Amino acid sequence: MDLRTRYLGLDLRNPLVASASPLSNTVDGVQRLADAGVGAVVLYSLFEEQLRREAEQNARLAAAGTDSFAESLSYFPHTADADHGTRRYLSLLERAAAAVSVPVIGSINGSTPGSWAGYARSMQDSGAAAIELNIYYLPGDSHVSGRDVEQRHLDILGRVKEAVTVPVAVKLSPYFSATAEMARRLDLAGADGLVLFNRFLQPDIDAETLAVAPGTSLSRAGEARLPMTWIALLHGRIDASLAATTGVEGSKELIKYLLVGADVVMTASALLRHGPDYAAVMLDGLSRWMGRKEYTAVDDFRGLLAVPIGSDEVARERGDYVSALRRANSADFGPW
Template sequence: MDLSTRYLGLALPNPLVAAASPLSRTVDGVRRLAEAGVGAVVPYSLFEEQLLREAERNAALTEHGSHSYAESLSYFPAQAISDRGPRRYLSLLERAAQAVPVPVIGSLNGVTPGGWAGYARSMQDAGAAAIELNIYYLPGDPHISGRDVEQRHLDVLAWVKDAVTVPVAVKVSPQFSSIGEMALRLHGAGADGLVLFNRFLQPDIDCETRTVVADIPLSTAADSRLPLTWISLLRGRIGAQLAASSGVEDATDVIKYLLAGADVVQSASALLRHGPEYAAVLLDGVRQWMRRKEYRSVDEFRGMLAVPPGADGTGCERGDYVGALREADNRAYGIL
């Protein structure tokens, strides 16, 4: 069975990618994921806020030292790197890239255009084979227009693209009013791939303590429906490659994404639930299914159930919607 895949110009042994999660916070964690068979690893994200704190500390120490002696201009910036978040991340990337035979994709999480995005170059220099740009932006101000939100994404992408030569994938939200148009604009602005979709923090409320509870529950198979829909609609309509994210619990979910047209399938929740070694179980399940269906390679069935590029995507989706409602009615009332 040939599971080999190309994603972001990278040659992967298979389409299963370990998404950013606590499992990849250490070199040992990255090594365990690679040994379990994943095609690539995305280490946990480095956040814009961490980089801004480092820059602020750098500036403060430099300013303080400049009143003491001229050599401070070269001395204090090095001391400022004592903020171990960014420094530790680069070390992880460098050591992980040397320790595993599969690509390691750096993850940068940010929301505002600015110099922090230049840190993507440091990731590239540390050995990242590509950059996954996770733009986590939930506009809480009702005066912010939808077009302004879209432009912010394009601006952040532009900063990162200017900093690196490796491929860049953008992990996007499903909340755009026109996801298809935004996908086209992101690709036009230089995105080599799109990861569908980001999961926003949705706080809960504890009635007894009357407090907001910040929690990000692990995804379930039901969470795959929205990414499945958009991957099947975008396959063949945009030049960027497509990575599926959320809702992978077993091999069936991986297969569904591939049939819809995903180039790769990311998993975090299933690997967190069952351990890194569960990647081997997922891949074995894909191979068994391929054997039963007599497929020799993933490319033979990838995108088989995608909406054809020349078809009316809106009409297809509307037809599926009406058909699903009719089927639900039939099941509920026993109508044949």
Template sequence: MDLTTDYMGLALRNPLIASASPLSWTVEGVQRVADAGVGAVVLYSLFEEQVRRDAAENARLIEAGSESFAESLSYFPDVAEDEPGPRHYLSVLERAVAAVEIPVLGSLNGVTPGGWVDFARQMQDAGAAAIELNIYYLPGDTRISGREVEDRHVEVLRSVKEAVSVPVAVKLGPHFSSTGAMAMRLDEAGADALVLFNRFLQPDIDPETLSVVPQIGLSHPSEARLPRTWIALLYGRVRADLAATTGVEGPDDVGKYLLAGADVVMTASALLRHGPEYAAVLLDGLSDWMGRKGFENVAAARGKLAVPAEADGADYERAGYVGALRAANMSDYASWKA
């Protein structure tokens, strides 16, 4: 079975990509994921805000107690004052690139225009095969209009595209008034791929300690429907490649994404849940399924169930929606309990 494919011009041995997750915090982790057979790895996200916060915190700790007592005018050697920039990230990236055969992509969550550009450039220099822009603004900010959010996405993409020569993907969230239009704008602005979708940080609350738990849950297959629908809609309508992420649990989920039109399928949850070696299970299952369905290669399956480019998307959606309603009305409630 030929699983090879192409993503943003990168030749991949298969369409399964390990998306940004704690698995790629270390070089060993990246190696494990690569050994399990994935086609590429997206390194964990570099958060500019975290870098800046660390810098401020370190500066505060270095200053604490300094210039107060004649014998100890400082408590740290000069090197401790160095800006805690993304050096650790870049070092992992650089070593991961050297350690594995498959492409390693950098993932960047910036805050400032300068941060996006500088860090992206540094990732490229460190050997990133491509850069995934993990753009999201804190949904808690009620002052920013939808238009502003959209403009910022485009601005960030443009500036990074200007700064680097490697391909640039945009991982975007689903919460736009018109996700389709947003996707088109990003496509026009030069995105080499669109990654659908980002999952907003939705912290939990611990009622025992009465505290907010900054934890992100693993995704479930049911969550795949939204990105899958959008991929089906965008397939053939955008120049950019389409990457699916969220809700991949079994080989079927990979296949479903391909059918909808995804160029590549990303997963973190399944690998975290079952271990990186689970990638092999997904890939074996994908081969089996393709064999059973008579798909000789990935391209043969890709977009089979996408909305045909010539059809009107709204019609298709409405049709699907109407169909779903009808199904609901005709079934007894028992079928919904699952």
């Protein structure tokens, strides 16, 4: 089977990418992922807060609505030597890129424009084949408009694109008033790829200690439906590559995402649950499914179930919505 694919202009041996996670914290971890067969590896993220603290503790914030940033630093774990953390990251990136034959992608997690974006160039110089720009921003300020939020994303992308020549992918959330338009604007602004979607890691409440309980949980297959919907709508409508993430538990989700038009499918949860070697299991499942369906290459079926170009996207999604509710209404859910 020909599993080769292209993502961000890079030639990958297959469409399964190991997304940023603790598995890529070491060179050995990156090697294990590569040996298991993934097409590329995204390193764990450097955070804007780390980079800003290192570069300038008292910098004037570049974007409107970021006057709370100084306060936010108090919530970010302090490191005795932030610069050491950055040097360690770049050293890992350089050694990992030299140790494996698959592309290694650097990751920056940020929410405001600023000079920290220059660190993307350091990643490029250390061997990153591309940069994944993870924009995690929850606009809780009631005075910040939706257009301001959108412009913030474009400004961050612009700063990073100015700093590097390698491809840049933007990992964004689904919480825009017009997600398709935002995707188009990012595409026109130079994003080489879009990663759909960033998970909103909502905090929980501990009712006994009366405290907020932040934490993370691994994604489940049901969470794939939202990014799947948007990838199906965007496939063929923008030039940027489309990477699917969230809800990938096995080869079934890998196949579904490819059918709706994803160029690559990223997973961390499945590999954290089962170990890096599970990548080989997922790819074997993809190959066996292709054999049953008599496909010889991924491009033979990629986008087969995407929303056709020229169709009425709104009517299509509205129709799917109404059909789903009708089926639910007629289903027997047993006694209440």
